Amino acid sequence: MNMGLTGGIASGKSTVSRLLVQRGAALVDADKIAREVVEPGQPSLRLIAERFGQAVLLEDGSLNRKKLGEIVFSDPSEREALEQITHPAIRGIMKDRMADFGRENPKRLVVVDVPLLYESELGSLFHKVMVVYVPREVQLARLMERDRLGLEAARRRLDAQMDIEEKRKRADYVIDNSGSLEDTIRQIDDFWREHGQL
Numbered sequence: 001m002n003m004g005l006t007g008g009i010a011s012g013k014s015t016v017s018r019l020l021v022q023r024g025a026a027l028v029d030a031d032k033i034a035r036e037v038v039e040p041g042q043p044s045l046r047l048i049a050e051r052f053g054q055a056v057l058l059e060d061g062s063l064n065r066k067k068l069g070e071i072v073f074s075d076p077s078e079r080e081a082l083e084q085i086t087h088p089a090i091r092g093i094m095k096d097r098m099a100d101f102g103r104e105n106p107k108r109l110v111v112v113d114v115p116l117l118y119e120s121e122l123g124s125l126f127h128k129v130m131v132v133y134v135p136r137e138v139q140l141a142r143l144m145e146r147d148r149l150g151l152e153a154a155r156r157r158l159d160a161q162m163d164i165e166e167k168r169k170r171a172d173y174v175i176d177n178s179g180s181l182e183d184t185i186r187q188i189d190d191f192w193r194e195h196g197q198l
């Protein structure tokens with residue numbers, strides 16, 4: 001079985017995926033793949049430089065993520081242009097890795113961490129979807145602290161995504177990560193007891 005894992009930015013997807021992996025799940029991580037497809041030498045990086053200009057590259061030719069982030073999170077049409085370049089490549093690798101894990105061990109739960117699962121309408125790729133939920137205020141506070149962003153920059157990133165309350169409504173499973181880590185561990189243990197062993 002595979003399960004999409006999503007939520008909002010800084011809601012705790014990495015925290016939850018780590019807990020699931022510790023219990024035996026396989027992990028496919030879309031954010032990690034998104035970094036791989038823009039490494040130097042990759043076709044997506046060349047297309048990004050053509051579309052956004054050399055200013056989004058660092059001196060060594062790698063992507064200036066901070067600079068590109070500032071551009072795409074302040075203008076939806078720029079964000080769409082970036083997504084048109086990177087998303088097909090990300091989706092292709094994601095599907096390949098899911099299929100590889102499925103062949104290796106059909107009984108193992110494959111968790112696929114996809115921040116934009118609902119925004120990109122990828123729900124049909126997964127048997128079930130888990131949403132990691134925290135209220136918007138908690139999400140904002142954790143994002144500002146983790147990425148050292150100001151309030152406005154953090155708000156812009158949140159506003160580039162579907163509202164977390166809407167994601168919560170669509171989920172098959174919800175993990176509420178607004179309490180302590182121990183609280184989240186308890187929920188993951190309950191989930192694993194019921195659904196982890198196929």
Ligand SMILES: CC(C)(COP(=O)(O)OP(=O)(O)OC[C@H]1O[C@@H](n2cnc3c(N)ncnc32)[C@H](O)[C@@H]1O)[C@@H](O)C(=O)NCCC(=O)NCCS
Nearest residue numbers: 008009030031034065068069072079083086115116160161
């Ligand atoms: C714009 C980029 C360079 C900024 O890099 P940065 O290191 O600051 O952020 P990072 O990649 O770690 O992403 C952090 C979070 O931002 C959010 N986010 C990223 N891209 C997007 C997007 N296009 N729309 C909405 N939210 C996004 C996600 O929640 C993600 O987990 C980078 O996010 C990127 O290449 N985005 C396009 C690819 C993409 O859509 N990735 C996310 C889903 S696979």
Ligand SMILES: Nc1ncnc2c1ncn2[C@@H]1O[C@H](COP(=O)(O)OP(=O)(O)OP(=O)(O)O)[C@@H](O)[C@H]1O
Nearest residue numbers: 008009010011012013014015142146177179180181
């Ligand atoms: N239960 C918790 N209590 C306090 N802090 C937490 C909790 N869970 C996660 N955090 C912190 O909140 C921040 C966001 O968590 P995490 O990186 O797991 O989110 P994410 O959803 O993977 O983020 P992104 O969308 O950017 O990939 C991190 O700094 C993490 O240490």
